[in-house]
Amino acid sequence: MGENQSKPEFNTVLGDVQVEIGDEIILSCETNTKEITVTWMKNDHILKCVQGKHTVEQVDRICSLKINDVDGGDQGKYTIKLKNESGAASCSAMVTVELNEWRTIQWNQKAMVTSVKEFEIANNQVRELRFLLYGPVGVGKSSTVNTIRSIFEGRPFVGCLAETAAGKSFTKTYEKYGIANGREGMLPLAFNDIMGVEKGESEGVRTDDIINTLKGHITEGYVFHTEFPITEKDPKYRRNPSLSDRIHCLVSVVGADKIKMMDQEFINKMRKVREAASGMGIPQVVFMTKVDLACPMTNGNLKNIYRSRKIKEIMNTCSNLLGVPMNCIFPVKNYHDETHMNEEINCLMLDALTQIIHWAHDYVVTFSTIPIHKE
Ligand SMILES: Nc1nc2c(ncn2[C@@H]2O[C@H](COP(=O)(O)OP(=O)(O)OP(=O)(O)O)[C@@H](O)[C@H]2O)c(=O)[nH]1
Ligand SMILES: [Mg+2]
Structure with a gap:
């Protein structure tokens, strides 16, 4: 089986996103083959998926990560790693969460x-x-x-x-x-x-x-x-x-x-x-x-x-x-x-x-x- 696998490559890559607090984000990309193991990383560590917040999907050759109800903590570099017996590939995108202040106060007492x-x-x-x-x-x-x-x-x-x-x-x-x-x-x-x-x-x-x-x-x-x-x-x-x-x-x-x-x-x-x-x-x-x-x-x-x-x-x-x-x-x-x-x-x-x-x-x-x- 390994001989038939193509080396993983990206047809389309992840794009950077800028969102506001409370938004939903979908990071997605298309690969050249579906014979892959997918790993999502955040800031170079394996992403710890939280129930109800993160949804990881692979439909045919489309891989996606959905993040619900974004907050400041979701900001960072997200990387997708593809791997099979013929090789590996990865690509990353930056998620920036805009934190608009809707009331200002003095943080000096x-x-x-x-x-x-x-x-x-x-x-x-x-x-x-x-x-x-x-x-x-x-x-x-x-x-x-x-x-x-x-x-x-x-x-x-x-x-x-x-x-x-x-x-x-x-x-x-x-x-x-x-x-x-x-x-x-x-x-x-x-x-x-x-x-x-x-x-x-x-x-x-x-x-x-x-x-x-x-x-x-x-x-x-x-x-x-x-x-x-x-x-x-x-x-x-x-x-x-x-x-x-x-x-x-x-x-x-x-x-x-x-x-x-x-x-x-x-x-x-x-x-x-x-x-x-x-x-x-x-x-x-x-x-x-x-x-x-x-x-x-x-x-x-x-x-x-x-x-x-x-x-x-x-x-x-x-x-x-x-x-x-x-x-x-x-x-x-x-x-x-x-x-x-x-x-x-x-x-x-x-x-x-x-x-x-x-x-x-x-x-x-x-x-x-x-x-x-x-x-
Ligand atoms: N995490 C958290 N706990 C709080 C906060 N304010 C109060 N508590 C806790 O809530 C509990 C009840 O607080 P109290 O100040 O006794 O409430 P109370 O309104 O005076 O209550 P009664 O006099 O019984 O009506 C205590 O265990 C407090 O430590 C807060 O801002 N954050
Ligand atoms: Mg009281």
């Missing part, structure tokens, strides 16, 4: 840290800007506070308990967390971490309690009950909240890895809270955590986050589901298994923090001149 440290509220009646972190159980609300505290403490911080196995909400008490400004006292920022929103009205924090929180009626230390809301008789109920007691920005927290699985009942609950906040003029944003679990390209290098088509798609889904514009959605990664500080994690969070500080401050400035409506 210094200026952002300084501007947050120097920030002052233009109303001496309001000591701190208050942010309410609200969202599903185990989504990373407490971890978000820890990440922000870590940035200003200069070391991974674990003071605000973060649960490892997400089931029922771990945070049940209404707590306020301040942010230390290194050794120079506290920043004028406070984060209220609230029990997770669960699916049914009788699970997790109640919608009416969240609305009471926004209005400033609930004081720290209140333990949320799933069966009934706070009453005016409760010692933790504040009757006449001032502008300072109110929430100045609502931060809905969702997990990038679970957005597509969010239950409708659950989405309705979140929308209801957002509508109430809108009615009060409170700015609202979404922090989309766990980007590392949702996008391998971002997990590999956080700086790719705003080049990732996958992250953009998830943000779009989130925008449609919750009715929040894209420019109010911030994908972030929290410290969770890191033991050292990481400037990229910090920059992503600082970019979001800087924006919400501005918006919360705008709210305070606006309502400093408009008397608060008493119910």
Whole structure:
């Protein structure tokens, strides 16, 4: 049989391709004989085919390699090697993945840290800007506070308990967390971490309690009950909240890895809270955590986050589901298994923090001149 085999040659060779993230590529060539063994290589190593991503085919004398859902990691030199008893041949092509950045951020934390440290509220009646972190159980609300505290403490911080196995909400008490400004006292920022929103009205924090929180009626230390809301008789109920007691920005927290699985009942609950906040003029944003679990390209290098088509798609889904514009959605990664500080994690969070500080401050400035409506 070997005597009848022709030495492998290429009738057509592989061509270089330039693609965008998320595209599909087909590299193909025609050989002079089908009596060959084909090996595909990437950057001079045998290509490790991934199920659902790579498809290698040989139909008659046409050999092809299909790559689905291209990401930055697929860039490189691809080589096809043909071999039979009469000889061998190979040809290569370059795959270039264009990484268009669709949102730009600063990957140097210094200026952002300084501007947050120097920030002052233009109303001496309001000591701190208050942010309410609200969202599903185990989504990373407490971890978000820890990440922000870590940035200003200069070391991974674990003071605000973060649960490892997400089931029922771990945070049940209404707590306020301040942010230390290194050794120079506290920043004028406070984060209220609230029990997770669960699916049914009788699970997790109640919608009416969240609305009471926004209005400033609930004081720290209140333990949320799933069966009934706070009453005016409760010692933790504040009757006449001032502008300072109110929430100045609502931060809905969702997990990038679970957005597509969010239950409708659950989405309705979140929308209801957002509508109430809108009615009060409170700015609202979404922090989309766990980007590392949702996008391998971002997990590999956080700086790719705003080049990732996958992250953009998830943000779009989130925008449609919750009715929040894209420019109010911030994908972030929290410290969770890191033991050292990481400037990229910090920059992503600082970019979001800087924006919400501005918006919360705008709210305070606006309502400093408009008397608060008493119910
Ligand atoms: N990979 C990854 N894990 C995260 C991230 N943020 C939080 N986690 C993990 O998710 C789990 C839940 O985080 P928490 O911060 O406790 O979530 P929570 O929203 O406060 O939860 P409840 O208070 O129970 O409603 C913990 O194991 C965290 O380490 C992230 O950005 N990436
Ligand atoms: Mg928590």
